Amino acid sequence: MSTAAASPRDHTSPTAGHAVASSPLATRAPGPAATTTTAHAVSARALTRSYGKGDAQVHALRGVDVDFETGRFTAIMGPSGSGKSTLMHCLAGLDTPTSGSVMLGGTEITGLDDTALTRLRRDRVGFVFQSFNLVPTLTAEQNIVLPLELASKKPDRAWLEEITATLGLTDRLNHRPHELSGGQQQRVAVARALLTRPDVVFGDEPTGNLDTAASAEVMGLLRRSTREMGQTIIMVTHDPVAASAADRVVLLADGVLAGELIGPTVESVTEAMTALSTGAAQGASASVRGGVR
Numbered sequence: 001m002s003t004a005a006a007s008p009r010d011h012t013s014p015t016a017g018h019a020v021a022s023s024p025l026a027t028r029a030p031g032p033a034a035t036t037t038t039a040h041a042v043s044a045r046a047l048t049r050s051y052g053k054g055d056a057q058v059h060a061l062r063g064v065d066v067d068f069e070t071g072r073f074t075a076i077m078g079p080s081g082s083g084k085s086t087l088m089h090c091l092a093g094l095d096t097p098t099s100g101s102v103m104l105g106g107t108e109i110t111g112l113d114d115t116a117l118t119r120l121r122r123d124r125v126g127f128v129f130q131s132f133n134l135v136p137t138l139t140a141e142q143n144i145v146l147p148l149e150l151a152s153k154k155p156d157r158a159w160l161e162e163i164t165a166t167l168g169l170t171d172r173l174n175h176r177p178h179e180l181s182g183g184q185q186q187r188v189a190v191a192r193a194l195l196t197r198p199d200v201v202f203g204d205e206p207t208g209n210l211d212t213a214a215s216a217e218v219m220g221l222l223r224r225s226t227r228e229m230g231q232t233i234i235m236v237t238h239d240p241v242a243a244s245a246a247d248r249v250v251l252l253a254d255g256v257l258a259g260e261l262i263g264p265t266v267e268s269v270t271e272a273m274t275a276l277s278t279g280a281a282q283g284a285s286a287s288v289r290g291g292v293r
């Protein structure tokens with residue numbers, strides 16, 4: 001893993017996105033929002049996040065450089081405490097890094113004030129959580145359009161119909177969450193996340209409360225949303241089966257990148273996770289054949 005700063009990277013280059021584990025770091029000074037065209041929906045450079053002070057200080061992220069290509073589905077995996085949630089929260093503008101930078105949809109979000117971050121999360125990011133987070137008194141459709149209504153925007157009806165048809169929700173739109181299965185509730189949450197056409201959908205253990213069949217169904221739908229709608233998805237998961245639905249798995253260990261898997265399978269993910277949890281972070285990247293960079 002690289003640990004030293006080097007020359008700046010070109011965020012606009014379509015070829016700049018692949019060399020994650022070996023890429024040089026480029027420190028970008030926090031500053032006002034700048035907009036560029038990018039082949040990456042999200043990029044982080046030299047990202048650090050520490051909590052606490054003195055002896056009690058925890059370095060959750062210790063210099064992460066990573067790019068997430070537009071229209072791809074990426075899973076973030078690693079042992080407990082490796083920094084997965086912290087990374088996702090920093091990428092989504094839910095947490096403020098200690099240093100380093102995050103570009104989201106061409107906007108440098110590090111340095112944005114709270115109002116701008118709230119607007120960015122509302123307009124350009126979708127979230128799917130383990131606990132679905134649906135409003136129990138609203139119907140499925142009302143839950144799906146809620147973020148737009150809160151932003152005083154009208155939903156695009158044709159897009160709403162397309163998404164709900166793709167997710168198999170057309171005949172469930174007037175049901176309330178308690179009248180839906182867990183898998184159906186999560187599909188409602190996915191529809192809600194997709195409706196705003198966000199730059200990125202972030203998933204935080206989206207299958208954590210689902211049984212095997214519902215989990216496979218939701219992963220299949222997320223995968224389709226990248227294939228058929230060009231949606232970028234970044235998902236934190238502990239589940240090798242869920243991760244195998246992604247195009248790529250980014251591995252974290254102890255707050256740094258420990259490699260990645262392209263075209264992951266359940267076996268390759270399990271092997272890499274086993275290597276990481278036995279402390280062989282470098283071995284994980286070297287040992288999984290045919291896809292680890």
Ligand SMILES: Nc1ncnc2c1ncn2[C@@H]1O[C@H](COP(=O)(O)OP(=O)(O)OP(=O)(O)O)[C@@H](O)[C@H]1O
Nearest residue numbers: 051052058060078079080081082083084085086087
């Ligand atoms: N708000 C916080 N205050 C103090 N320490 C924190 C805070 N959030 C996270 N940490 C610490 O940072 C480290 C990384 O935590 P994080 O939740 O990102 O890991 P994770 O890989 O998502 O873990 P898990 O798989 O168990 O959810 C851990 O040591 C954790 O205890």
